[in-house]
Amino acid sequence: MDRIAHIRLSSVILPLANPISDAKVLTGRQKPMTEIAMLFAELQTADGHTGLGLSYSKRAGGPGQFAHARELAPTLIGEDPNDIARLWNKLCWAGASVGRSGLAVQAIGAFDVALYDLKARRASLPLAKLLGAWRDSVACYNTSGGFLHTPLEQLLVNAQASRERGIGGIKLKVGQPDRALDLRRVEAVRKHLGDDAPIMVDANQQWDRPTAQRMCRAFEDFNLVWIEEPLDADDHAGHAALAAQFDTPIATGEMLTSVADHASLIRHGAADYLMPDAPRVGGITPFLKIAAQAEAAGVMLAPHFAMELHVHLAAAYPTEPWVEHFDWLEPLFNERLAIANGRMLVPTRPGLGLSLSDQARAWTRQTAEFGVRP
Template identity: 65%
Template sequence: MNTTPDSIRHVALSTVRLPLAVPISDAKVFTGRQKPMTEVIFLFAEITTEQGHEGLGFSYSKRAGGPAQYAHAREVAEGLIGHDPSDIAKIYTQLLWAGASVGRSGVATQALAAIDVALHDLKAKRAGLPLAKLLGSHRDSVRTYNTSGGFLNASIEEVKDNATRSLEAGIGGIKIKVGLPDTAEDLRRVAAVREHIGPDVPLMVDANQQWDRTTALRMGRALEEFDLTWIEEPLDAYDVEGHARLTRSLDTPIATGEMLASVAEHERLIDERACDIIQPDCPRVGGITQFTRLLTLADRAGLDLAPHFAMEIHLHLAATYPREPWVEHFDWLDPLFNETLETRDGRMILPERPGLGVTFSDQARAWTTDAVEFGIR
């Protein structure tokens, strides 16, 4: 085994526009706070070392912010050149301080997330191990549920058909969107899906922060009869006190956390026992270095885990959590990679390929809108 210290010689950043097949709407569209989503913007980082090791990582934005992530990353990425790629925490801290004047959360750290993930991917590939195995996994597969078939722009018949296809594809649970101005219509949709999939299939709902405290409590009580696995984001993401009250008041578990942009913001959720299931997003909190800190805090508090989106990253991280977690299945990202994650018997299977186990596709390169390189290729 080569024990000679290695160093980073080349960094490539690219911003990729992923078009969605149909405009996507959740409750934020129906309450007038957002327009239908037509694309997702990704920041990719590709890192190469003197010894020829390579790593791939990404971050993303579903609304405004993608260009800002790319702009911040290209300002600080040159600082990677010459560093030992194993010194991931040291590199993260250096890049964090390079942009300290714009803070330690949000765009500033989401830009670093792509780099941080790429360094972890590289380290696992160099070891010849899947990332989960390098970090220390508890399992070789993770329970998975589908979200991409349950948005509010789809008719209830479409949602039911999508649920059938997901279950036939080996996905274990179904999540649908709620939070319509007409709460009775929400209940009709949930009832229809529950009847369609039967009483034994895990069913989750997601209000995308669109209820006030009174509505959330009333809807939570009305939804109890459907034996939901959880109610997600019933309140504004930063209403910690309101989430804590719901968690104490309802039998159905409360899940939240996906919109929070730092470990510090999640710490308040944890300290206040403001959810039963925590849903951090690795790219949003700043990468794997930060996410693993959060996992320790969540486990110590006895919380369950269901990371948001980015299943290519979160499958590995969820596999390291001591408690049985969930991973969210989205098929939107499939065109970006040459590999597809396998689902079977309600679970997502950890790939045996080294690192994240995915490689950048030609289609992703075709959707690249800007790119920059540092160092020597």
């Protein structure tokens, strides 16, 4: 059997063109986001096969992810790259004292994605086809043009530009202290785009239960695709009550960092749309476990962020999903995703279909290498 011979880890800091603000900033809980910390794992086997994996952190945690990945990497040298599930478990036990969620598994996620990328490349298949694709394109929606720091006039311009570019849905950030401003912005975008345009809103966990109740009721008239994270991410009972009461679907799950957390969310009936994030839950191996539970419960899927990875995972989900379009990560890769008629096309290149750009190398802050290049 082939064996993992060499691993290269990279900590890359991706600067954002403009500081990003959502409801968490306006409530004083977080500072505007100015950069994203990326963790890349590049694997090479004795037979010369390669795989690229990624994880990430926003605002904090990037150095910790890299440090933990550096501790775990030697565990993989000499291992059979085919044994992905076993290796995930081995890595998890290697860091068992720091837990099975959060930063601990996010470091594992970069290795896990790289192993799947390697396996798909070796089979000369796109990752979606390796997993068993249901479709060759996925409905997509744009978030990056709808943040709260964007003036209303520019918000309308951004929404129109996204639709003209071929992106299907538009997501708007809400959750401002003045709730009338939220309603005014959503009403303006609905009027500007028309009754049939898919629109979502995202409160980023900033409402309490009474406020969420009132806002969900007020948003019923706007024919939204979903209302995202109206409550704290851990308030599964509260989300379930909203999902049961209102016609507008409730979406949540992006902040959860384990299979067990998502299982609880599904068990409570707290999400009409489940929003797992593969890097946040520890990679593709746990993501597939979450997706299987969601399918069994009849829950719709809308993976969070990292469209370059999630377009493949969404394409392998039976019920028509949504993928979040963020162009923030594009400078890190030599390839681009294609969009047409409201849908994101699944790449036909083997694996993820990605290679790191010269810019990604230039933004690299730390590297670590293990094993010997074949």
